[in-house]
Amino acid sequence: MAAGTLAETWARGARLLPFRAMPIPTPFHPRTSEACSSLFWKEWAGYHAVRSYDTCHEREYYALRHAAVAIDVSPLFKVDVRGPQAADFLSFVTVRSLRKLGLGRVTYLCWCDDDGKVLDDGTVMRLGEQHYRITSADPGYFWLARHARRFDVELEDVSGQIASLAVQGPTSRDLLQSVCADDLSELGFFRSMQTRLGNLECLITRTGYTGDLGFELWLPATSAVELWDTLFRAGGPFGLLPAGLDALDVSRVEAGFILLGIDYMSARRCLAEHQKSTPTDIGLERCVQLEREPFLGQAALLAERERGPAWNMAGLVIDWEQLETLFEAEGLPPSLPTAAWRGGLPVYADGRQVGRATSGVFSPTLKQNLAIGQIEAAYGQLGRVLEIEATVEHKRHRVAATVTNRPFYDPPHKRS
Amino acid sequence: MSNNWDAIIVGGGHNGLVCAAYLAKAGRRVLVLERRHVLGGAAVSEEVFPGFTYSVCSYVVSLLRPSIVRDLELAKHGYQTIPLECSFSPLPDGDSLCRWSDGDRTRREIARFSKRDAELYPEYGKAMGQLAAFAKPVIDAPAPKPESLDPRELISLLRLGGRLRDLPTDLRELELKLMTMSAADFLDEWFESDVLKAPMSVSGIIGTFLGVRSPGTAYVLLHHYMGEIDGAFRSWGFAKGGTGAISNAIASSARSHGAEIRTEAPVHKILVEGGEAKGVVLQNGDELRARTVISGCDPRLTFFGFVGREHLPTDFVRDIERYKLRGSSGKVNLALDRAPQFASRPEPGPHLRGDIAIAPSVDYLERAYEQAKYGEFSTRPYINAVVPSMVDPSVAPPGKHVLSCFVQYAPYHIEGGPESWEQKREAFGDTVIDTLAETIPDIREIILHRQVLTPWDLEQEFGLSEGNIFHGELSPEQLAFLRPASGWARYKTPVRKLWMCASGTHPGGGIMGAPGALAAKEMLRSRAL
Numbered sequence: 049m050a051a052g053t054l055a056e057t058w059a060r061g062a063r064l065l066p067f068r069a070m071p072i073p074t075p076f077h078p079r080t081s082e083a084c085s086s087l088f089w090k091e092w093a094g095y096h097a098v099r100s101y102d103t104c105h106e107r108e109y110y111a112l113r114h115a116a117v118a119i120d121v122s123p124l125f126k127v128d129v130r131g132p133q134a135a136d137f138l139s140f141v142t143v144r145s146l147r148k149l150g151l152g153r154v155t156y157l158c159w160c161d162d163d164g165k166v167l168d169d170g171t172v173m174r175l176g177e178q179h180y181r182i183t184s185a186d187p188g189y190f191w192l193a194r195h196a197r198r199f200d201v202e203l204e205d206v207s208g209q210i211a212s213l214a215v216q217g218p219t220s221r222d223l224l225q226s227v228c229a230d231d232l233s234e235l236g237f238f239r240s241m242q243t244r245l246g247n248l249e250c251l252i253t254r255t256g257y258t259g260d261l262g263f264e265l266w267l268p269a270t271s272a273v274e275l276w277d278t279l280f281r282a283g284g285p286f287g288l289l290p291a292g293l294d295a296l297d298v299s300r301v302e303a304g305f306i307l308l309g310i311d312y313m314s315a316r317r318c319l320a321e322h323q324k325s326t327p328t329d330i331g332l333e334r335c336v337q338l339e340r341e342p343f344l345g346q347a348a349l350l351a352e353r354e355r356g357p358a359w360n361m362a363g364l365v366i367d368w369e370q371l372e373t374l375f376e377a378e379g380l381p382p383s384l385p386t387a388a389w390r391g392g393l394p395v396y397a398d399g400r401q402v403g404r405a406t407s408g409v410f411s412p413t414l415k416q417n418l419a420i421g422q423i424e425a426a427y428g429q430l431g432r433v434l435e436i437e438a439t440v441e442h443k444r445h446r447v448a449a450t451v452t453n454r455p456f457y458d459p460p461h462k463r464s
Numbered sequence: 465m466s467n468n469w470d471a472i473i474v475g476g477g478h479n480g481l482v483c484a485a486y487l488a489k490a491g492r493r494v495l496v497l498e499r500r501h502v503l504g505g506a507a508v509s510e511e512v513f514p515g516f517t518y519s520v521c522s523y524v525v526s527l528l529r530p531s532i533v534r535d536l537e538l539a540k541h542g543y544q545t546i547p548l549e550c551s552f553s554p555l556p557d558g559d560s561l562c563r564w565s566d567g568d569r570t571r572r573e574i575a576r577f578s579k580r581d582a583e584l585y586p587e588y589g590k591a592m593g594q595l596a597a598f599a600k601p602v603i604d605a606p607a608p609k610p611e612s613l614d615p616r617e618l619i620s621l622l623r624l625g626g627r628l629r630d631l632p633t634d635l636r637e638l639e640l641k642l643m644t645m646s647a648a649d650f651l652d653e654w655f656e657s658d659v660l661k662a663p664m665s666v667s668g669i670i671g672t673f674l675g676v677r678s679p680g681t682a683y684v685l686l687h688h689y690m691g692e693i694d695g696a697f698r699s700w701g702f703a704k705g706g707t708g709a710i711s712n713a714i715a716s717s718a719r720s721h722g723a724e725i726r727t728e729a730p731v732h733k734i735l736v737e738g739g740e741a742k743g744v745v746l747q748n749g750d751e752l753r754a755r756t757v758i759s760g761c762d763p764r765l766t767f768f769g770f771v772g773r774e775h776l777p778t779d780f781v782r783d784i785e786r787y788k789l790r791g792s793s794g795k796v797n798l799a800l801d802r803a804p805q806f807a808s809r810p811e812p813g814p815h816l817r818g819d820i821a822i823a824p825s826v827d828y829l830e831r832a833y834e835q836a837k838y839g840e841f842s843t844r845p846y847i848n849a850v851v852p853s854m855v856d857p858s859v860a861p862p863g864k865h866v867l868s869c870f871v872q873y874a875p876y877h878i879e880g881g882p883e884s885w886e887q888k889r890e891a892f893g894d895t896v897i898d899t900l901a902e903t904i905p906d907i908r909e910i911i912l913h914r915q916v917l918t919p920w921d922l923e924q925e926f927g928l929s930e931g932n933i934f935h936g937e938l939s940p941e942q943l944a945f946l947r948p949a950s951g952w953a954r955y956k957t958p959v960r961k962l963w964m965c966a967s968g969t970h971p972g973g974g975i976m977g978a979p980g981a982l983a984a985k986e987m988l989r990s991r992a993l
């Protein structure tokens with residue numbers, strides 16, 4: 049029945065738009081489209097993705113921070129890696145050795161080209177003795193396949209077959225537990241578990257992009273609608289709401305996570321050298337294991353360590369009182385968009401530009417105006433006060449912004 | 465050991481705690497003494513009935529200063545708010561009005577009652593928002609001293625005067641009307657529909673012993689718009705975990721800076737020697753000394769309860785005697801077996817995610833006041849209800865709900881004297897349930913537990929003199945440089961080394977934290993400790 053619904057949607061889409069195959073519905077589309085009363089969509093990797101189900105994402109944001117939400121993240125790219133040399137292969141293509149990654153573990157990392165410039169970031173999960181899955185924001189199957197030739201591994205692009213749903217928020221575990229046979233309190237941070245939710249076989253990982261307690265569910269696309277219904281039938285008492293990408297974006301800035309294509313560009317897509325970033329440039333140095341058997345980009349990254357980093361990926365807290373004063377000078381109360389921005393703003397110090405803020409948001413939880421951006425290493429120390437551009441009534445100004453630790457918001461229940 | 469405190473704060477209400485946190489953050493050694501077993505005072509969460517967390521007194525938050533949230537890193541200590549989505553007014557005739565955060569949706573709703581009102585509604589909001597923005601610096605700064613010749617004071621006063629002058633004429637006129645008119649008359653100038661005016665007018669009377677047709681009540685309407693303009697971008701919200709979670713977050717922040725906080729430590733009196741506060745005596749007889757004492761309780765309890773008239777100048781005693789407390793409200797908290805079903809909108813929809821006003825008409829509200837004037841509680845009171853469990857699953861078991869009802873009028877000075885509330889408590893509770901039953905027909909069948917608080921209980925249990933929820937009415941003659949008494953609006957008192965930091969000082973009551981923060985800043989600025 050679920051498959052029928054999906055096929056029907058597809059068929060309807062094809063009838064209506066015979067010459068346009070883009071964007072296409074995700075496996076959850078029959079349900080997300082029903083719930084999306086605002087008709088507020090965007091395109092994500094060629095799929096229809098909800099920005100917010102209401103005219104404004106606020107309700108979804110608050111549900112994420114104090115109850116639970118379900119976010120359709122099916123457009124993520126997923127490649128399965130199987131074979132005796134799967135761990136060796138992934139340790140070669142990514143910046144981290146995966147030979148010691150235990151069964152049922154998940155890790156976050158990035159991968160680089162030969163020059164040590166980042167191509168993408170994502171997670172690797174170990175699903176079996178010789179079975180791993182790598183997720184990413186950009187398609188990377190053929191790039192992986194090219195490097196796989198000298199390893200005894202099989203690659204399979206499962207992006208279209210596997211639906212994924214992020215269930216995030218402080219009540220997410222209780223909600224999932226109410227429909228799950230296994231004990232989810234056993235599932236630690238960055239662990240995975242194969243289990244049943246209702247009648248469905250499902251892989252659960254304790255991962256997410258919100259900085260809150262949360263899980264991601266992975267299962268065959270044909271079961272997506274049934275999973276959705278199972279969760280929403282049980283979800284009322286736990287405050288479950290569907291949430292779109294706008295709410296997700298607010299939370300990911302609060303959590304200080306970077307986003308490919310916004311906070312940095314994949315080296316593969318860059319037209320000029322200076323657009324590329326090393327893992328250190330974008331704050332991912334903690335993912336890199338340098339001293340080990342050869343891997344892609346190793347020589348360049350070793351050389352960078354000798355030189356010292358050029359950039360810091362900094363969290364910035366923008367001074368509220370200064371901003372308020374600028375509004376006051378225009379006779380206005382302060383007002384900022386409630387959605388996260390990603391336009392990019394110059395950052396200054398000593399009278400010159402020393403960096404760029406690439407995304408930011410006014411955090412409703414912290415009551416702070418936040419930004420993330422790349423700052424010249426010499427200016428990126430914690431506590432350093434820089435200046436950021438602020439536009440009020442179409443006039444440009446500069447206000448103070450203090451370099452701060454990420455995550456900005458890090459509730460204890462995230463790891464509990 | 466017991467005499468090396470820089471400050472002892474009497475009362476662990478949210479203002480006492482804010483004051484403690486700021487002082488501790490500035491390196492001072494602070495001790496907070498709270499009478500009850502829980503912190504928070506009127507901002508408190510308690511599991512009165514197993515599995516259900518009641519916000520026992522205050523239930524929604526708007527005015528808590530964002531600067532306090534930032535300075536004390538309250539989010540890190542667990543503070544979180546969730547905006548109310550709407551204001552829902554069910555009517556006994558089976559209809560209802562719901563005002564949403566979405567302007568267009570609200571316009572369509574109001575238009576069912578009056579097309580004209582629907583169009584004017586956003587204009588009203590804009591005008592009030594502008595006036596609130598004008599008033600905002602007033603609540604973020606200590607009250608100006610009009611009699612002072614200190615140039616700093618004069619400048620701040622001039623700035624205020626200047627701001628008033630800067631207002632366009634129409635707004636200045638509006639401001640004057642607000643200061644003098646009744647809430648009902650003021651709204652009459654804008655709107656024609658009673659269904660709209662009644663629930664709007666009540667924000668002018670909350671916590672006062674006045675009716676919607678009493679002059680001066682229009683001014684308090686403005687407070688409603690204050691929260692919207694300072695980086696919160698939303699007026700009212702729930703605190704996750706109830707309003708006590710706010711107090712706990714502040715306490716946690718204070719402790720992280722080294723403050724010591726004791727519960728079940730009732731203060732008997734403030735030690736005054738040679739016109740100077742030296743410490744406190746606890747009810748168990750323990751004497752604790754400190755360089756300064758700060759009262760987080762209301763002015764009457766502070767001066768007549770803890771200090772004693774003999775230590776105070778006569779003028780001041782007279783001012784505090786005249787200070788109007790006159791509690792007029794009660795609270796009924798209910799644990800429900802399922803979500804309440806309103807006859808007008810039975811589904812457990814988004815209309816339950818905001819506040820619910822039982823205020824069907826202006827006459828209904830005025831009749832409720834009439835009874836109170838003559839010493840009775842209203843048989844059909846104004847009720848402001850919320851179902852926090854709709855948006856915050858942490859306060860009730862899955863599928864169950866909390867219905868929190870703020871009830872007005874319940875006069876402290878009831879016929880037979882305030883003690884006679886002991887005998888009238890359950891009758892008052894029944895009245896509230898009867899009133900609810902007019903719009904939630906089966907309410908009686910789903911009640912699992914009820915807690916009834918009369919103004920007498922608010923005084924006896926929470927230390928609120930005469931049960932006044934704001935430590936004194938928020939009427940213009942008791943605000944700014946007149947709060948609590950002329951000449952004593954800067955947190956100082958006639959007793960040397962005794963300070964005040966709670967809702968009975970500028971800028972007043974509500975979960976705002978501003979008195980606590982401003983008092984601490986004033987003490988640090990004047991090197992009081």
Ligand SMILES: Cc1cc2nc3c(=O)[nH]c(=O)nc-3n(C[C@H](O)[C@H](O)[C@H](O)COP(=O)(O)OP(=O)(O)OC[C@H]3O[C@@H](n4cnc5c(N)ncnc54)[C@H](O)[C@@H]3O)c2cc1C
Nearest residue numbers: 475477478479499505506522523524731927966967974975
């Ligand atoms: C029923 C009710 C509903 C309300 N609803 C709202 C609302 O929805 N939104 C809002 O913003 N405001 C609301 N208010 C007002 C708001 O709660 C108060 O103005 C505010 O919480 C007062 O804080 P405070 O710190 O100034 O004083 P309090 O909270 O009164 O703190 C005083 C403290 O002193 C303690 N104390 C008393 N005697 C002693 C003693 N002898 N020794 C030691 N300690 C002692 C008390 O226990 C208390 O903890 C409501 C109030 C009430 C009563």
